[in-house]
Amino acid sequence: MNIIPMVAEAAGITGNLHIGLAALGAALGVGIIGMKASEAVGRNPGAATQILVQAILSTAFAEGIVFFAIFLTK
Amino acid sequence: MLRSEALRILVAFLLLSGGAAVASDSGHAEHDLSAKALEVFSVGPLKVTNSMLVTWVVAAAVIAFARHATKQIREVPEGAQNLWEWLVEGLYGFLEGVVGHDLVKKTFWFFSTIFLFILATNWFGLIPGVGTIGWSHVPIGTTSFSHIETPLLRGVNADLNMTLAMSMIFFVCWTVWALQANGPGGFLLHIFGPKGQTTGALKVLMIAVFLCVGVLEVVSILFRPVSLSFRLYGNVFAGENMLESMSAIVPSLAWLIPIPFYFMELLVGLVQALVFMLLTAVFTLLICTHEEGAHH
Numbered sequence: 001m002n003i004i005p006m007v008a009e010a011a012g013i014t015g016n017l018h019i020g021l022a023a024l025g026a027a028l029g030v031g032i033i034g035m036k037a038s039e040a041v042g043r044n045p046g047a048a049t050q051i052l053v054q055a056i057l058s059t060a061f062a063e064g065i066v067f068f069a070i071f072l073t074k
Numbered sequence: 075m076l077r078s079e080a081l082r083i084l085v086a087f088l089l090l091s092g093g094a095a096v097a098s099d100s101g102h103a104e105h106d107l108s109a110k111a112l113e114v115f116s117v118g119p120l121k122v123t124n125s126m127l128v129t130w131v132v133a134a135a136v137i138a139f140a141r142h143a144t145k146q147i148r149e150v151p152e153g154a155q156n157l158w159e160w161l162v163e164g165l166y167g168f169l170e171g172v173v174g175h176d177l178v179k180k181t182f183w184f185f186s187t188i189f190l191f192i193l194a195t196n197w198f199g200l201i202p203g204v205g206t207i208g209w210s211h212v213p214i215g216t217t218s219f220s221h222i223e224t225p226l227l228r229g230v231n232a233d234l235n236m237t238l239a240m241s242m243i244f245f246v247c248w249t250v251w252a253l254q255a256n257g258p259g260g261f262l263l264h265i266f267g268p269k270g271q272t273t274g275a276l277k278v279l280m281i282a283v284f285l286c287v288g289v290l291e292v293v294s295i296l297f298r299p300v301s302l303s304f305r306l307y308g309n310v311f312a313g314e315n316m317l318e319s320m321s322a323i324v325p326s327l328a329w330l331i332p333i334p335f336y337f338m339e340l341l342v343g344l345v346q347a348l349v350f351m352l353l354t355a356v357f358t359l360l361i362c363t364h365e366e367g368a369h370h
Contacts, residue, residue, distance in 0.1 A: 053172055053352060060349040064301050067308035 022069035029062035107205075107315050111233040112224050124225055125233035128204065132195050132230065165189060172352065173359045181358055184247055188240065189351040192231065196310060196343030199229025200336060205314060231310040231346075234303060241299035244354045248361065255362040264361060265291050298357060302350065309346050313339045 008014070037055035041048050111123035143154035151159050165186045170178045198204065208225035230236050252261050266288030268280040313335075320335050321328040 049168070049171060056345070056349055056352055057356060060305060060353055064305050067304040068301070070308060071304055 016069075016073055019066070019069045019073060022066045026063045026066045030059050033058045033062065107311075107318055109311070111228055111235070114224065114226065123233070124208075124228040125230050125236060128195065128198060128227050129230045129236065131227075132198050133191070135198075136190060136194050161190070162186065169351075169355060172355050173362075177359065177362055181247075181251065181355070184244070185351050185355050188244070188354065189347050192240075192306070192347035192350055193344060195230035196347060197340065199232065199310065199314070200339055200343065203227065204229060205318075229310055229314055231306050232314050234307045237303035237306040238299065240306075240350075241302040244302070244357075245299050248354075248358055251358055252361040256364075261361075265295075302353060306346055306350055309342055313342055 004017075033055055037051050040051045044051075111125035113121045114124050114127060115122050139154065140158065143158040146155075148155060166178065166182060169182060169185055173181065204227040205225045206222065207227065208222040210222055252264075256264050266285055268277070268284040270280070272280045317332050317335055317339065320332040323331060
């Protein structure tokens with residue numbers, strides 16, 4: 001009945017879907033943060049340090065999701 | 075004299091990396107990097123793991139370098155003193171911009187130590203030989219050297235015990251600083267108290283709402299050590315795993331393929347040290363700022 005596990009097995013794909021989804025989301029998040037941070041530095045180069053702090057903090061929170069997904073799985 | 079010393083170190087590095095390349099040259103496709111640090115030897119009931127060994131080596135090296143650099147303080151700094159002053163002053167200025175003039179005086183010792191230690195351990199873990207020199211249970215001669223079950227050295231932050239210990243130390247410091255800045259009553263008010271100006275019936279509603287928000291806040295505060303330690307461990311362990319996979323992907327090119335990833339891991343080591351320091355600094359700032367401070 002479950003078509004996705006069958007396809008995955010036939011293709012030889014193993015692993016957890018939710019880790020993949022968390023990684024996808026985190027990657028998108030980190031990308032958007034980087035894009036907006038570069039834009040912000042471009043508009044206001046004087047605030048580069050503060051923007052770096054904000055960007056690194058947001059990046060850390062975004063990527064933290066993946067580690068929860070990896071470690072809290074079984 | 076200094077130059078010849080540097081040359082000797084370089085030669086040692088080349089030999090080590092050559093050894094590492096040979097060791098992983100005939101690597102199997104399967105790689106089994108242990109998720110936890112392994113015991114190297116034990117002193118009585120105390121088990122000494124390979125990551126503890128590296129912790130001590132790096133800590134001793136950082137302390138020795140700091141002592142050496144500040145042994146003879148000169149008016150016009152040069153050499154090691156110059157480097158050390160640049161590091162400390164740069165960090166101080168950076169942290170002052172993040173947490174403010176008053177708080178940085180009180181908390182600088184912790185954040186700078188955390189940053190320098192994590193940076194030093196992360197970069198030490200990238201030296202060829204860490205993770206590739208060790209013991210194998212397979213007798214020599216019957217198979218390749220590639221299968222090291224117990225490495226002698228292991229990246230410090232690839233051990234969850236270490237990252238959790240650092241997070242817990244921060245948690246204790248954070249509690250102490252929060253209580254010093256707010257007092258016990260102010261501390262509770264800071265977490266559970268209503269924010270913003272409201273009057274009348276709305277105020278009563280806001281008190282109820284912010285009580286519930288406080289409960290959520292407590293949960294998120296209690297989860298901080300977990301997320302801090304998972305983040306650092308996950309990044310460093312994933313990096314080690316990736317380097318190992320990359321050197322096993324094409325056995326004959328094991329010396330070439332990991333090189334770009336070494337540069338990436340250098341960057342990751344710096345960024346993760348920065349992230350740990352910044353997150354702890356911002357958590358401290360959040361609890362230590364008074365609402366009155368926003369008015370003037």
